[in-house]
Amino acid sequence: MQTNFPADFIATDRGRRANEILRSCVHCGFCNATCPTYQLSGDELDGPRGRIYLIKELFEGAEDAQRVTQHLDRCLTCRACETTCPSGVAYGELADIARMHIGPQRTGYAGVLRSFLQWLVPYVGRLRLLARVGKYFKFLMPASLAAQVPNQITQGLRTNTQGTKQVLLLQGCAQQVTTGGVNESLQGLLKQLQIGVITAPKEGCCGSLDLHLGDEDQALAAVRGNVDALYPLLDSVEAIISTASGCGVTVKDYGRLLVADPVYAERAAAVAAATVDVSEYISGLSSTLTAKYPGKRIAWHPPCSLQHGQQLDGLVETVLTAAGYELLPVADAHLCCGSAGTYSVLQPQWSGQLRDNKLQSLQALQPDLIATANVGCQTHLADAAKVPVLHWIELLA
Numbered sequence: 001m002q003t004n005f006p007a008d009f010i011a012t013d014r015g016r017r018a019n020e021i022l023r024s025c026v027h028c029g030f031c032n033a034t035c036p037t038y039q040l041s042g043d044e045l046d047g048p049r050g051r052i053y054l055i056k057e058l059f060e061g062a063e064d065a066q067r068v069t070q071h072l073d074r075c076l077t078c079r080a081c082e083t084t085c086p087s088g089v090a091y092g093e094l095a096d097i098a099r100m101h102i103g104p105q106r107t108g109y110a111g112v113l114r115s116f117l118q119w120l121v122p123y124v125g126r127l128r129l130l131a132r133v134g135k136y137f138k139f140l141m142p143a144s145l146a147a148q149v150p151n152q153i154t155q156g157l158r159t160n161t162q163g164t165k166q167v168l169l170l171q172g173c174a175q176q177v178t179t180g181g182v183n184e185s186l187q188g189l190l191k192q193l194q195i196g197v198i199t200a201p202k203e204g205c206c207g208s209l210d211l212h213l214g215d216e217d218q219a220l221a222a223v224r225g226n227v228d229a230l231y232p233l234l235d236s237v238e239a240i241i242s243t244a245s246g247c248g249v250t251v252k253d254y255g256r257l258l259v260a261d262p263v264y265a266e267r268a269a270a271v272a273a274a275t276v277d278v279s280e281y282i283s284g285l286s287s288t289l290t291a292k293y294p295g296k297r298i299a300w301h302p303p304c305s306l307q308h309g310q311q312l313d314g315l316v317e318t319v320l321t322a323a324g325y326e327l328l329p330v331a332d333a334h335l336c337c338g339s340a341g342t343y344s345v346l347q348p349q350w351s352g353q354l355r356d357n358k359l360q361s362l363q364a365l366q367p368d369l370i371a372t373a374n375v376g377c378q379t380h381l382a383d384a385a386k387v388p389v390l391h392w393i394e395l396l397a
């Protein structure tokens, strides 16, 4: 694709990178075929090719920022388009650059909601407080927000330093408040294998929420805070493990996010290189794990952040099958469930439609359980599923 950026924009790191990405797009449109929002609306501007064109026009000063914002806000950042693209266009990175260019501010109700989410979600203390109080006031909240308030609150993990080796487990923000049992299950599994689990006392939000809402300053502050919290522990652990694929995909990107920061670049790259999804770690162990619910039929939902963001396909399926589970075929497994971080709150109609479609596919063959690998997908699907939705780690004995 030809670009014609203003000289002052192309002189910046962000402008140079956006130019590189845009020029790698040949505008073939293959990506539209796997884009969930294009499938819903049928509008070219709600598909990746159209969004890429809008972003180019925005940077060239030829497009109204409001129109670009509207279509970009409807993007899930699921990155299914990247998996499909034959030219290797880094759409997710381009979308983040465009979002940072536009900035996080929105007018009216959307603006208030976005500010509230930025104030709340990355802070575990506030999340716990809202979860404690909010469950009594759900009837006062918009349905999309009420659905995010858990009925049960879980606690953070206690460190277990006993074992022949140790790993550092990322606790996550929403995960430790809503589905803390996932990390406890992993700790129990690793204990049997003589692997200790430590946590970083100063771990904060991975930064993905602020990043995808276009708030560069807050996102990079969160990333730097986490590098400070995680880097000093690297020498004492074999790996940093993430059980929430949505957090893991961002931590793995820390090196790129801080590449231009002379103080943090090296340490950020080291943290990113040490980080693995739990499926990578478990499938690399020599022991085969056994099923906690033998004989159950499982419908597996691979989160976008796992299959498209981290390009990890097939690892969980292999572990669960080896453990003795029957994995059912699921149609359109590449499509997003509609959770997508804050998307379920900010775009409730599209998110709800995507969830209905996803549950129809997942429940088509009457599974006993649905399994997934990210807290957002788990809570979003569980809110409307007819069968329990668990993290796949919870299926192992």
Ligand code: SF4
Residues within 6 Å of the ligand: 024, 025, 026, 027, 028, 029, 030, 031, 032, 048, 049, 052, 081, 084, 085, 086, 087, 088, 089, 091
């Ligand atoms: S992003 Fe890739 S698949 Fe989509 S139009 Fe560009 S080159 Fe084609």
Ligand code: SF4
Residues within 6 Å of the ligand: 034, 035, 036, 037, 038, 046, 047, 048, 051, 074, 075, 076, 077, 078, 079, 080, 081, 082, 091
């Ligand atoms: S990230 Fe997902 S929703 Fe956004 S353009 Fe790509 S495929 Fe479509």
